[in-house]
Amino acid sequence: MAQSNKPDLLIIEDDKGLQKQLKWSFDQYNVILAEDRDSALVELRRFQPQVITLDLGLPPDPANASVGLELLEEILSLSPTSKVIVVTGNDQREIAMQAVNAGAYDYYQKPIQPEELTLIIKRAFELAKLEDENRRHFQQQKESFHGIIATSPEMMGVCQKIEKVAPTDVSVLLLGDSGTGKELLARAIHDISPRRSKNMVAINCAAIPDNLLESELFGYEAGAFTGANKTTMGKIEYANGGTLFLDEIGDMPMALQAKLLRFLQERVVERVGGRESIPVDVRIIAATHHTLEDLVNEGKFREDLFYRLSEVVLNIPALSKRNGDVVLIARSLLEKFNRQYSRNIRGFSKDAVQAMEAYSWPGNVRELENKIKSAVVMSDSNQITAKDLQIDEAQLREMPLNLRQVREAAETRAIQRAIVLSDGNISQAAKLLGLTRPTLYSLMDKYSISS
Numbered sequence: 001m002a003q004s005n006k007p008d009l010l011i012i013e014d015d016k017g018l019q020k021q022l023k024w025s026f027d028q029y030n031v032i033l034a035e036d037r038d039s040a041l042v043e044l045r046r047f048q049p050q051v052i053t054l055d056l057g058l059p060p061d062p063a064n065a066s067v068g069l070e071l072l073e074e075i076l077s078l079s080p081t082s083k084v085i086v087v088t089g090n091d092q093r094e095i096a097m098q099a100v101n102a103g104a105y106d107y108y109q110k111p112i113q114p115e116e117l118t119l120i121i122k123r124a125f126e127l128a129k130l131e132d133e134n135r136r137h138f139q140q141q142k143e144s145f146h147g148i149i150a151t152s153p154e155m156m157g158v159c160q161k162i163e164k165v166a167p168t169d170v171s172v173l174l175l176g177d178s179g180t181g182k183e184l185l186a187r188a189i190h191d192i193s194p195r196r197s198k199n200m201v202a203i204n205c206a207a208i209p210d211n212l213l214e215s216e217l218f219g220y221e222a223g224a225f226t227g228a229n230k231t232t233m234g235k236i237e238y239a240n241g242g243t244l245f246l247d248e249i250g251d252m253p254m255a256l257q258a259k260l261l262r263f264l265q266e267r268v269v270e271r272v273g274g275r276e277s278i279p280v281d282v283r284i285i286a287a288t289h290h291t292l293e294d295l296v297n298e299g300k301f302r303e304d305l306f307y308r309l310s311e312v313v314l315n316i317p318a319l320s321k322r323n324g325d326v327v328l329i330a331r332s333l334l335e336k337f338n339r340q341y342s343r344n345i346r347g348f349s350k351d352a353v354q355a356m357e358a359y360s361w362p363g364n365v366r367e368l369e370n371k372i373k374s375a376v377v378m379s380d381s382n383q384i385t386a387k388d389l390q391i392d393e394a395q396l397r398e399m400p401l402n403l404r405q406v407r408e409a410a411e412t413r414a415i416q417r418a419i420v421l422s423d424g425n426i427s428q429a430a431k432l433l434g435l436t437r438p439t440l441y442s443l444m445d446k447y448s449i450s451s
């Protein structure tokens with residue numbers, strides 16, 4: 001039978017008579033039947049249906065809703081975007097509400113009137129389709145900006161600034177702790193600038209010994225020093241027409257700072273041992289985890305160079321200061337490492353999400369990357385748990401004591417999380433939070449949260 005273009009509808013129902021009746025009533029769908037927990041999970045994995053009806057009274061204990069409620073949780077953790085309509089006995093309103101609170105889309109009380117249930121199912125399919133479109137749109141538009149994954153207002157602000165400075169030639173100084181994404185941001189600036197077809201050359205000023213740094217940067221003529229067998233171009237020349245990324249600029253030795261400054265003023269390089277001045281056109285992006293002003297005050301960094309480099313300064317927030325980003329980045333890293341290591345881990349357990357949100361991430365995104373990579377490689381189950389992430393409990397952030405602060409922080413966090421979980425769909429997020437849409441909008445306004 002050619003059923004391939006009908007949407008899949010999974011009906012979990014143990015009553016054979018009802019099964020038949022439902023199958024017959026819903027012939028506009030590709031009805032898949034399951035009669036207990038195990039067969040339901042098999043069909044769920046196989047078809048990933050957008051809409052599911054779930055009879056809460058299932059074997060081995062059909063008189064009790066507990067098997068059904070447990071299955072509901074399992075379904076939602078495996079397939080969080082599926083719309084589950086729970087079907088209950090006619091005096092089980094409380095249980096129905098419990099199911100909706102646990103994430104069911106809607107409920108329906110027996111006895112079943114196929115026309116009524118059809119309407120609910122039809123609406124569920126429409127909503128699922130709409131959400132799917134929103135999700136795609138959201139993913140394309142917001143989640144990833146040239147590889148930068150972010151949803152927090154803090155990082156959105158950084159991305160907007162990047163969009164503004166990229167087309168210009170101004171020097172950008174990126175300030176942020178280790179692992180916050182300085183190199184990724186530098187790459188994004190280059191990639192959306194008119195210089196993108198030319199090289200972006202990165203130099204790590206902290207990793208090259210003092211005596212080699214000059215020849216690295218400016219190049220050298222044959223015979224300039226022992227071992228200089230042939231004339232070699234420096235990194236600045238390689239970047240001609242493109243972007244020069246000076247990483248860990250705070251660690252550049254004083255003597256070289258003077259030479260770099262001269263280059264920035266005159267825009268010509270002289271190779272070591274050479275006499276010729278070679279004009280070079282580069283855009284400079286510098287980065288450091290040091291507070292450059294402090295280095296200037298301590299006399300370790302030239303003030304005039306500091307001003308040259310910092311025409312625009314971008315402060316990159318620590319990962320723990322980006323509301324909602326940890327889980328979002330974690331999910332995308334999970335997909336990446338699943339592909340890389342041919343694993344098929346579906347998601348994170350609740351305790352893993354809580355631990356990730358409470359942890360202080362001293363190593364920022366790089367640390368998150370390492371933890372997820374190791375969890376993906378080592379995990380034995382299809383979910384990553386807090387234990388897999390090896391998050392040290394002593395490092396979980398302390399709660400502030402002032403109640404208003406606690407409440408505001410908790411509200412902000414819950415809202416961010418609901419928006420992430422519903423992929424930017426505000427109606428859905430409001431529903432998760434038990435709020436009306438206008439209330440959610442006013443709270444988002446109060447806490448400057450964007451969707």
Ligand SMILES: Nc1ncnc2c1ncn2[C@@H]1O[C@H](COP(=O)(O)OP(=O)(O)OP(=O)(O)O)[C@@H](O)[C@H]1O
Nearest residue numbers: 147148149177178179180181182183184329365366
């Ligand atoms: N917002 C983000 N979304 C996705 N990946 C990110 C994000 N920020 C950083 N990363 C990833 O995290 C890792 C560390 O980022 P990057 O090397 O740019 O940081 P850094 O600030 O230069 O760190 P370091 O000080 O250690 O050199 C990289 O693999 C990068 O791709």
Ligand SMILES: [Mg+2]
Nearest residue numbers: 179182183247
């Ligand atoms: Mg770096």
